[in-house]
Ligand SMILES: CC(=O)N[C@H]1[C@@H](OP(=O)(O)OP(=O)(O)OC[C@H]2O[C@@H](n3ccc(=O)[nH]c3=O)[C@H](O)[C@@H]2O)O[C@H](CO)[C@@H](O)[C@@H]1O
């Protein structure tokens with residue numbers, strides 16, 4: 295297995311082009327199941343999760359073509375001939391977002407058999423809200439042998455769905471299903487992450503009738519059919535937030551290209567409070583901590599527009615080197631502190647009490663061999679490695695490949711001493 299070696303202590307300086315968002319591209323790819331015309335997505339990141347979704351769609355019978363034009367990667371999807379409506383365990387197990395084929399398949403093809411995703415390193419992550427919403431829209435659902443089997447041979451109908459809990463995935467699944475249901479669907483207490491807005495705009499360009507985009511109350515009038523489209527994937531706010539924290543932790547200065555303040559306002563507010571300068575430029579955002587120490591700030595994760603859970607681990611690495619204490623509270627996932635023991639091995643002073651972690655800043659972190667447990671936990675260890683004294687060796691790099699395009703190249707181009715050791719070299 296590949297590893298990453300980092301020698302810490304170099305302030306990052308330069309510019310980084312922010313890629314298209316993984317969490318937008320994945321649901322956008324499944325829109326091809328809603329139409330028999332071509333869906334073309336531009337600005338698609340080159341990531342393991344995108345490959346997994348491609349495999350899943352191909353298994354359903356979708357024709358997928360990838361095109362490169364300079365640095366822009368496009369995917370052309372044609373779902374005219376769906377031959378198989380099963381999402382098998384092996385693919386869903388690899389990537390939970392596979393469950394996003396459920397809504398589109400039932401809505402347009404009247405049936406789907408999708409493996410239950412089960413839990414993962416960050417929590418139990420049930421899909422009850424997806425299932426309940428589809429049942430309200432008239433789908434018959436049975437759970438057997440680890441699979442969700444959903445049937446709606448006569449199509450779905452509109453419903454008023456009031457989510458008991460805010461869920462990004464359930465909002466996306468039901469939004470897609472509702473575009474082809476008969477009548478009106480209301481999604482109340484819906485999630486309103488920028489990736490959901492991106493999905494809604496793509497669906498509207500395919501002929502869907504959606505009101506309330508950007509709010510927590512979506513109204514969808516079902517249509518008979520959707521047509522093809524070309525859509526550009528929104529920038530990855532989590533990747534941008536990660537590099538903003540990389541600039542801050544190393545005391546460097548980075549310009550993040552193609553990302554606006556609007557997408558990561560809450561994270562930038564916390565960074566500003568901690569003493570990091572965040573300025574909008576014509577091309578994106580400039581992040582700098584040229585002088586002075588970081589100050590500890592308290593952070594609580596919340597659904598958008600609150601501080602994103604997907605930046606919590608990175609913020610914790612940053613706070614581990616700040617002056618004073620910081621309380622980091624995780625409210626979205628029950629087990630998203632797997633990075634704590636690894637950061638502690640690098641010298642961080644962190645105590646977890648239930649859903650909160652008390653981080654007391656230390657003067658220095660030290661390099662160590664560390665183990666990645668999930669995507670964002672892994673990148674928090676990369677951030678810690680960038681500032682630690684000595685070498686950090688990160689194992690289980692495949693977690694990073696799920697969500698960070700060209701991570702080592704992007705950081706190395708800004709002065710980081712970081713390299714990927716391929717399996718043979720890593721021995
Ligand atoms: C591919 C993708 O976009 N992944 C993101 C998505 O995950 P995902 O869509 O899985 O996350 P959700 O917003 O659904 O989960 C939020 C909370 O709701 C719970 N829940 C969810 C569904 C359900 O049916 N029942 C239920 O109880 C979850 O266990 C969790 O505690 O949003 C998360 C929260 O911003 C992010 O961390 C993930 O990066």
Ligand SMILES: C=C(OP(=O)(O)O)C(=O)O
Nearest residue numbers: 389390391604669670697
């Ligand atoms: C948790 C994440 O992804 P997923 O929902 O695909 O596990 C993430 O992107 O941080």
